[in-house]
Amino acid sequence: MTERVTRALLRDVPLAGVGTLALLTLDNGEGxxxxxxxxxxxxxxxxxxxERVRDRAESGEIVAVAITGKPFHFAAGADLHQAAALAGxxxxxxxxxxxxxxxYRILLELPVPSFAYVSGVALGGGxxxxxxxxxxxxxxQVRDIGLPEVSLGLVPGWGGTYLLPRLVGIETAIEVILTNPLRQNRRLTAARATDMGIMDRCLEPADFLVESIRWTAAVLRGEETVTRTDHTEPTESTDPIGAGWAEAVRAAGEQVRARLAGASPAATRAVDLLALASRGDREASYxxxxxxxxxxxxxxEFAASMHAFDLTTRRARSPLGAPPAELARxxxxxxxxxxGLMASQLAxxxxxxxxxxxxxxxxxxxRAARGVGYVAAEVRALVDKGRLSEAQGRRITSLVSGTTxxxxxxGADLVIEAVFEELEVKKAVFxxxxPFLDPTAVLATNTSALSVSAMSGQLAHPERVVGLHFFNPVAQMPLVEVVRTPxxxxxxxxxAFAVARGCRKTAVAVADRPGFVVNRLLVRLLGEVLGSLEEGTSVADADAALRPLGLPMGPFQLLQLVGPAVAMHVLETLHADLGPRFPASPGLARMVAEGAPFVRFEGRPSATSPVDPEIARFFGSRAGTGQAPAELLRRVRDALAEEVGLMLADVVAGDGDDIDLAMILGAGWPFHLGxxxxxxERTAG
Known part of the structure; x- marks a missing residue:
C-alpha cells in the first residue's frame, strides 16, 4: 500500500519583543x-x-517551536493500514x-519551549x-481527542503510557487509555481535555492559530502562566511506586480481567505499562x-481489529444499498x-x-410536558458540562414543544413513532x-423487532413508511437500522438515510424481517443463556460464560437494561415469526411477573455489574446438570453461527460486512474480535 505522506512544513513567525517561533504545520496535502x-x-x-529546528534552537536562532495541523485535523497518529502491512x-x-x-524524543529534549496547537482531531500518536x-x-470545536489504541488491539506506543499519567495523574490516564477505548471507543472533547489538564488553553476556532501564537508570546514573556499539579513524584516516600498509583493500576487490572477474561492482550499490556510509568524512567517505559x-x-487481535476499523470507517461512510442522496426530501x-424516554431522547x-x-x-x-421537561433537563446538563454554550442550549430547548x-x-416533513412495542398500537397510531400529514411526509417507526410492512399495509400512502431503528441510549449509540418495505x-x-447522517449516526440497510440484525442476534444469544438456566446451569456460570468475548455487558446486565418485559415481548415476537429457535422462557415470564431488579449498578450496567444469584429461583428446579461456562459459550457460538447463516440466506442485510458493522455499532461487539x-469462523468446530 502506498503511504500518504504527512509533511512537516516549516516557517518562521516573529514574536514581538521575544524572538522567532519556528512553526511546523502537518499536512498530507489531501484536503x-x-x-x-x-x-x-x-x-x-x-x-x-x-532535527532542523533543534539545530536552530541550539544555535540561538529561535526561541520556541510549535506544531499545528491543517483545519479539522492535528494528527491521527500512525497510519493503521501501513502498520497492518508490517504484521508479518x-x-x-x-x-x-x-x-x-x-x-518525539527530540521535542522532549529541545533547549527551547515547545507548543502544540491542536487544530483538530488528535488521536493516538497525534x-x-x-x-x-x-x-x-x-x-x-475539536471533538476527537484520545488514545484509542487498546480498542484496536494495540497500546499507546509513542510515549502515551509514560507522559499522560505523569501530566494528569494515573486515574485520569486510566480513563483515557483503558476505560474510554473499552466503552465503545469514547473520545474527549476540547473542553473535557482542557478540564482534565491534557490541554492548557481552549481557544475559539475562528482565529485559533493567531490566538495560539499570541498566547505563546505571552507565555514566553511571562505574562501567562500554566499551573499544573505535580504527578511526577510518588504519593508516599516509603513506596517507590506510590500507594495511590499502585492501587489505581491494581484496580484497573482487576477490571480488565473481569471484563475481558484475557480476550484482549492489549488491555493487559497497557496496565503493565501504566504500572511501569510510575518508576519515572522514561527510557525504560519507551x-x-x-x-x-x-x-x-x-x-x-490487531488483524481482527483492522477489519472492524475498516468497517466502521470506510463501509460506514458509504452504506450498502442506500439510494442516491439527492433523492432525499x-x-x-x-x-x-x-x-416517553425513547421518544424524548429522539426529540x-x-x-x-x-x-x-x-x-x-x-x-x-x-406526559407531553414530561417529555419536553426531559429535553430541557438534558440540555441543561450539557450546558453545565461545557458541551453546549448557553445560547446553543436555549436554541435547542426552544425548538422542542409538546401537544396532545x-x-x-x-407540516412535519418526518414523523416518527416511539410508542409501546405492540403492532396493533403502532398501526392505530399511524x-x-x-390524515393530518402531507402525502410526501415520511412516516417512520422506531420499532426494534416488529414488521414495518404490517404497520403500513392499511395506510393510504404506504410508500412513505420506513423503519428508523435507533438504539438506546440514543445519544451514545452510533447505529441506525434503516428498514425498507416492498x-x-x-x-x-x-x-431516512439522510436523517441518520444528519444525526451523526451510521445507517445500515436491513430487510423487514423480525428483529432486523442486532436484536435478532442478541435475543438468540439471550435465549440460549436463559435456556441453559432452565436446564440447571448456575447463575454464576451463565454470567461468566460470555466474558471471553469482551462484550460491554453480559446477558443479565443486558436483560436488566432493556427490561425483562421488553425482552420477553421481543422473544415472543421472534418465536411467533421464526419458530422454536427462539423458545419461550418460563423463568423469564416469572421474572416479569415479580418485577424485581436483579443486577446492581449505578447509571448504566457494565459487564462487571454484580448479578443477584437468587434469580435462579425464577427458573425453578428442573432436573439437569447444567453447563460449564466453556460449554455454554460454545452453545452460544453455535447458535449465533446458525442464525447468521440463516440471515445471510434470507438477505436480512446486504452482506456479511453489514451484519458485522451492525453488531459492532449496535451491540458493542468488540473490535478485537473483528x-x-x-x-x-475462527472459533468454529
Whole structure:
C-alpha cells in the first residue's frame, strides 16, 4: 500500500519583543477531510524537520517551536493500514515503534519551549505528539481527542503510557487509555481535555492559530502562566511506586480481567505499562512500549481489529444499498409520537443535530410536558458540562414543544413513532396521524423487532413508511437500522438515510424481517443463556460464560437494561415469526411477573455489574446438570453461527460486512474480535 505522506512544513513567525517561533504545520496535502497520519516516510519527514529546528534552537536562532495541523485535523497518529502491512515482520513493526519515540524524543529534549496547537482531531500518536510538547492549546470545536489504541488491539506506543499519567495523574490516564477505548471507543472533547489538564488553553476556532501564537508570546514573556499539579513524584516516600498509583493500576487490572477474561492482550499490556510509568524512567517505559507494540502489531487481535476499523470507517461512510442522496426530501420540521424516554431522547437528538422544530405528541398534557421537561433537563446538563454554550442550549430547548392534538403534527416533513412495542398500537397510531400529514411526509417507526410492512399495509400512502431503528441510549449509540418495505419509495428511503447522517449516526440497510440484525442476534444469544438456566446451569456460570468475548455487558446486565418485559415481548415476537429457535422462557415470564431488579449498578450496567444469584429461583428446579461456562459459550457460538447463516440466506442485510458493522455499532461487539462473522469462523468446530 502506498503511504500518504504527512509533511512537516516549516516557517518562521516573529514574536514581538521575544524572538522567532519556528512553526511546523502537518499536512498530507489531501484536503481537510483526510486526517494526517504517520507511516515510515511521514515519521522520517517529521524527524528531519525536528532535527532542523533543534539545530536552530541550539544555535540561538529561535526561541520556541510549535506544531499545528491543517483545519479539522492535528494528527491521527500512525497510519493503521501501513502498520497492518508490517504484521508479518517483527523487525519492521519494531522499527516503526522505535521511530516514533526517536522523533518525539527530540521535542522532549529541545533547549527551547515547545507548543502544540491542536487544530483538530488528535488521536493516538497525534495526541502523543502533543503530549511531547511542553504546552498545548486546542480549538474548542475539536471533538476527537484520545488514545484509542487498546480498542484496536494495540497500546499507546509513542510515549502515551509514560507522559499522560505523569501530566494528569494515573486515574485520569486510566480513563483515557483503558476505560474510554473499552466503552465503545469514547473520545474527549476540547473542553473535557482542557478540564482534565491534557490541554492548557481552549481557544475559539475562528482565529485559533493567531490566538495560539499570541498566547505563546505571552507565555514566553511571562505574562501567562500554566499551573499544573505535580504527578511526577510518588504519593508516599516509603513506596517507590506510590500507594495511590499502585492501587489505581491494581484496580484497573482487576477490571480488565473481569471484563475481558484475557480476550484482549492489549488491555493487559497497557496496565503493565501504566504500572511501569510510575518508576519515572522514561527510557525504560519507551523500551517497554516498543516491545509491547511490536508484539501486538503482529498479533491476530490487531488483524481482527483492522477489519472492524475498516468497517466502521470506510463501509460506514458509504452504506450498502442506500439510494442516491439527492433523492432525499428536505426535513425542516419533525414530529415525534410519544413522550416517553425513547421518544424524548429522539426529540433531543433531532433538535440538537438537525436544528429543526420538533413537536412531541402524547395522549395527555402531563406526559407531553414530561417529555419536553426531559429535553430541557438534558440540555441543561450539557450546558453545565461545557458541551453546549448557553445560547446553543436555549436554541435547542426552544425548538422542542409538546401537544396532545395530532393536528399539530401537520407540516412535519418526518414523523416518527416511539410508542409501546405492540403492532396493533403502532398501526392505530399511524392510522390516526396519517390524515393530518402531507402525502410526501415520511412516516417512520422506531420499532426494534416488529414488521414495518404490517404497520403500513392499511395506510393510504404506504410508500412513505420506513423503519428508523435507533438504539438506546440514543445519544451514545452510533447505529441506525434503516428498514425498507416492498412499498417504500426511493424518496422516503433516501430521506431516512439522510436523517441518520444528519444525526451523526451510521445507517445500515436491513430487510423487514423480525428483529432486523442486532436484536435478532442478541435475543438468540439471550435465549440460549436463559435456556441453559432452565436446564440447571448456575447463575454464576451463565454470567461468566460470555466474558471471553469482551462484550460491554453480559446477558443479565443486558436483560436488566432493556427490561425483562421488553425482552420477553421481543422473544415472543421472534418465536411467533421464526419458530422454536427462539423458545419461550418460563423463568423469564416469572421474572416479569415479580418485577424485581436483579443486577446492581449505578447509571448504566457494565459487564462487571454484580448479578443477584437468587434469580435462579425464577427458573425453578428442573432436573439437569447444567453447563460449564466453556460449554455454554460454545452453545452460544453455535447458535449465533446458525442464525447468521440463516440471515445471510434470507438477505436480512446486504452482506456479511453489514451484519458485522451492525453488531459492532449496535451491540458493542468488540473490535478485537473483528466482527461477529470472522469470530465465528475462527472459533468454529
Amino acid at each position: 481537510p477531510r483526510v486526517p494526517n497520519t504517520f507511516g515510515p516516510l511521514g515519521i522520517a519527514e517529521l524527524t528531519a524537520a525536528l 515482520s517483527r523487525e519492521s513493526a519494531a522499527a516503526i515503534a522505535r521511530a516514533g519515540h526517536d522523533a 495526541l502523543e505528539l502533543a503530549l511531547s510538547c511542553r504546552y498545548r492549546t486546542v480549538s474548542s 523500551a517497554a512500549e516498543e516491545e509491547a507494540l511490536t508484539d501486538l502489531l503482529t498479533s491476530p 428536505p426535513v425542516r420540521r419533525v414530529g415525534v409520537i410519544g413522550a 433531543l437528538l433531532f433538535a440538537r443535530r438537525l436544528q429543526v422544530p420538533v413537536v412531541m405528541r402524547d395522549l395527555d398534557a402531563d 392534538d395530532p393536528a399539530d403534527l401537520a 392510522a390516526e396521524i396519517e 412499498s417504500t419509495d426511493d424518496a422516503a428511503y433516501a430521506t 466482527g461477529i462473522i470472522p469470530y465465528l
